[in-house]
Amino acid sequence: MATSSAGTTRRDRSPVLVAAAVVAAVPGLVLHVAGISLSPPVDALLFGLAIIGAAFLLSWAAEAAQVDISAGLAIALLALVAVLPEYAVDFVFTIQGGEAYAQYGPTCLPPGSAEQSPCGLALANMTGANRILVGVGWALVVLLAAIRLRRGGADAGQDGGAGTSHQPGHPTKVTLLRTDSVPLVFLLIATLYSLTLPLRVSITLVDTVVLVGIFVLYSIRVSKAPAEDPDLIGPSAWVGRMDAPKRRTGYIGLFVVAAVIILLCAEPFAESLVETGTELGISQFFLVQWLAPLASEAPELLVAGLYAWRLKTTDALATLVSSKVNQWSLLVGTLPVVFALSAGSFNGLPIDAMQREELLITAAQSLFAVALLVTLSITVVGALSLLGLFLAQFVLAATLPPPLQELELLVLSAVYLIAAIVLFVRHRRALVSLVRDGLRTPYADLTEAK
Numbered sequence: 495m496a497t498s499s500a501g502t503t504r505r506d507r508s509p510v511l512v513a514a515a516v517v518a519a520v521p522g523l524v525l526h527v528a529g530i531s532l533s534p535p536v537d538a539l540l541f542g543l544a545i546i547g548a549a550f551l552l553s554w555a556a557e558a559a560q561v562d563i564s565a566g567l568a569i570a571l572l573a574l575v576a577v578l579p580e581y582a583v584d585f586v587f588t589i590q591g592g593e594a595y596a597q598y599g600p601t602c603l604p605p606g607s608a609e610q611s612p613c614g615l616a617l618a619n620m621t622g623a624n625r626i627l628v629g630v631g632w633a634l635v636v637l638l639a640a641i642r643l644r645r646g647g648a649d650a651g652q653d654g655g656a657g658t659s660h661q662p663g664h665p666t667k668v669t670l671l672r673t674d675s676v677p678l679v680f681l682l683i684a685t686l687y688s689l690t691l692p693l694r695v696s697i698t699l700v701d702t703v704v705l706v707g708i709f710v711l712y713s714i715r716v717s718k719a720p721a722e723d724p725d726l727i728g729p730s731a732w733v734g735r736m737d738a739p740k741r742r743t744g745y746i747g748l749f750v751v752a753a754v755i756i757l758l759c760a761e762p763f764a765e766s767l768v769e770t771g772t773e774l775g776i777s778q779f780f781l782v783q784w785l786a787p788l789a790s791e792a793p794e795l796l797v798a799g800l801y802a803w804r805l806k807t808t809d810a811l812a813t814l815v816s817s818k819v820n821q822w823s824l825l826v827g828t829l830p831v832v833f834a835l836s837a838g839s840f841n842g843l844p845i846d847a848m849q850r851e852e853l854l855i856t857a858a859q860s861l862f863a864v865a866l867l868v869t870l871s872i873t874v875v876g877a878l879s880l881l882g883l884f885l886a887q888f889v890l891a892a893t894l895p896p897p898l899q900e901l902e903l904l905v906l907s908a909v910y911l912i913a914a915i916v917l918f919v920r921h922r923r924a925l926v927s928l929v930r931d932g933l934r935t936p937y938a939d940l941t942e943a944k
Contacts, residue, residue, distance in 0.1 A: 858908075
């Protein structure tokens, strides 16, 4: 039976929340089924709301499913399911890129066209989602916990704050468990490999074999984690408290409903975003890289934020780390497969000069994030550095003169990489322990060290 720290004396509003998520998707579904188009910005908004509603349903279903599977596998499953909307949207852009490649060749555009390359949009969506997850999501967990502790004082630390520590005069620190060494090490491996992508002219099926292989090995490793009673909240706790037949019917039903919504709304959402950029004179690249991932990542970030506010920071951060492993291995690795099927070519998804810079800064940010957690803890200072460097890209782009804007991503990438190397060298013993625990130490030993 699932456990939940939420009080049972208050009226459970979970059914209302589930209904609200479904209702949010109705306008987008009506537009698609009826073939109606109001205007690109309005269409994008309605289809985006539908995807957000579906993402909430997926998140609740995945959390409720933790009752029936092992803890490590549950986190991996939750991370996988939570980013399915991101997969759907990114696959749409990749398919469009493949079709353009089949028609126009490596440029994915007709000669003389000044439009944004569809192939570039596929990579833009992926890099934006990855950077938001780390630059905003990881930082959000720590900063919300710090605010909660400051507002709640000593009593706040008694609300289940295992993994969050605070002492007068010292920064708040979020501490992970030794079992979290597993996703961190596999994220490190995927990141080191991904640092080679900016040196390529395309992402190929060879990269698929490597990156998907990393994800498969990660899944096998976490599947050996012992079963635990999950700490569920909200609709996931409502479903998780049901008896076994109803519970399984409940979360499978949520999966199916969410999948149908995403299947019907992902493509029109992507097309509406591109049309919105054209109509309003907004960069298509900007909308696809930042607005689309915000829609698909929002529920996951909100759920992590709720856990952090309850000082369940270890659970919140561990789930986001697993999601990053998922996106930086399986998502990147499957793009060449989708591209090859739509393009009818095995040449790989093209990488232009702009996307090389985007891939570089995304991989560099990932390496820095792992370095911050190499000791299995991260402070407010570390969280602020993640958020600050993430926001710096937008500030510099708005303030630097055009000749220097081209160097912006390279400079920020260098900052990430240098900072990561310094942290790894400073904590080299912790790095050795992290790699050993992540790859070799039996889960029984890691669990005993909680």
